[in-house]
Amino acid sequence: MPLDSVLVTGTGLAGTATAILLASRGVAVDLVEVDPGVTALGSGITLQGNALRVLRDLGVWDRVRAEGFAFDDLGLRAPDGTLLAEIPDARTGGPGLPATLGMPRPALARILTSRAREAGAKIRYGVAATGLHQDGTGADxxxxxxxxxxxxxxVGADGIRSATRRLVGIEVEPRPTGMGIWRAFGPRPASVTRTDLVYGGPCHIAGYCPTGEDSLYAYLVEDARDRGGLTPAQRLAVMRELASGYHGPWDEIRETLLDPDRVNYTRFETHVLPPPWHRGRVVLIGDAAHSCPPTLxxxxxxxLEDAAVLAELLLDTGSVTEELLSAFTARRFDRARTVVEASNQLxxxxxxREQGDVPGLMGRVAALVSHPA
Structure with a gap:
């Protein structure tokens, strides 16, 4: 059967990218999101070059570049703020793109959903898929x-707790990695022009990423703890206390940690769905299929790579077949699993407290993702 109509569940990166690529080629796409709308608040996101390559293919690179903050190297600092090293970062998207770009998550979400509408996708918020029946020619x-x-x-692109995954009877659930992360979104001091990482001190990792001319997000990675009972004010106090063990630009960042609503805490989780990533005419992508801590x-x-590969295969053949969906998993599984395992290893x-070969591992992943998916 020809590919005429597609449902995409979830308006995250995987879902909106899939909707853009398919709708722009004439496929009727419904994009549904259980949340009531694009969130107005949030933290930041770090996008490596291979992500920027897909965003360029989606036709949003100029908008992303205008609202984000690009940089090409990585700093390593001691807890006291001393700069230990400046490392050129791999341009995994190719020479025409920066190595890394940080931007506010809500800004990226607005850009992608706007582009999806421009492409012709129909977006409905506050709506979830609650039932699904398949036969040989389609899904009701x-x-x-x-x-x-x-x-x-x-296309199930509805995140790490994917309801679509449950609808097709897949019981795989992510497991905790043993770490948790504090994140805060705030103003960018002039001294912050790239990501700097600190290993050691009160936390495993202290880092920050510029997300615009006037914004950044800062993060602290610790052993996973039960932080669920804290009030917003208590969360802010804990993050400020942990941040007091770091200096240099952190001294300026800490002084801006004033708004409890801009601090959040989550635990790292991970999973990789074994092949195949589809059941009949339902295919899972993004965090619904694989998730990892943000260590890489x-x-x-x-x-984004999942979306690009799936759309490429669908548009090249113009139909949905068992062979095509199996080919999608075959093309994506090893690469995604390698990234997940490397992120978990770090x-x-x-x-x-083991001195692993961090540069070697990061170099191998950079070499892998420098080639288009």
Whole structure:
């Protein structure tokens, strides 16, 4: 059957990218999101060059570049603020793109959803897929708003807790890695012009990433703890206390940590769905299929690569077949698994206080993702 209609669940990076690529080539795309809209608040995201390569293909690179902050090297500092090293970062997107770009997550979400609408995708917020019945030619989907529709393909891009994954009977759930992360979004001091990382001190990692001319996000990675009972004010106090063990630009950042609503804490989790990533005419991508801690800043990039590869295969053949969906998993599985395992290994070395070959591991991943997916 020809590919005429697709349902995409989830308006994260994987979902919106898939919708853009398919809708811009004439496929009727419904994009549904259980949340009531694009969030107005949030932290930042670090996008490596291979993510920027896909964003360029989506036609949003100029907008992303205008709202983000690009840089080409990485700094390593001691807890007292001393600069230990400046390391040129790999340009994994090719010579025409910066090595890395930071930007506010909500800004990226608005850019991608706007582009999806421009491409012709129909977006509905506050709606979830609640039922699914498949046959040999399509999938009938029922929704939380009472509606039903039939599609040639359903793309589950609804995140690490994917409801689509459960709808098709896949019970895989992410496991904790043993680490948790504090994140705060705030103003950018003039001294912050790239990501600097500190290993050691009160936390495993202290870092920050500029996200615009006037913004950054800062983060502290610690052993996973039960932080769920803290009030917003208490969360702010804990992050400020942990940040007091770091100096240099951190002294300026810490003084801006004043708004409890701009601080959040989450635990790292990880999983890789074994092949295949589809069941009938439902295929899982992005965090629904694989998730990893942000130790390599590759989560968003891998989600975007999933979307690019799936759309390429679908548009090249113009139909949905078992062979095509199997080929999608075959093309993506090893690469995504390698990134997940490397991200987990970096964290495990820190948990074990082991001096692993961090430069070697990061170099191998950079070499891998420098080639288009």
């Amino acid at each position: 989907v029922s929704f939380s708003d009472g509606g039903t529709s039939r599609y040639d393909l359903v 800043a590759q989560g968003g990039a891998q989600a 964290g495990q070395w820190l948990l074990d």
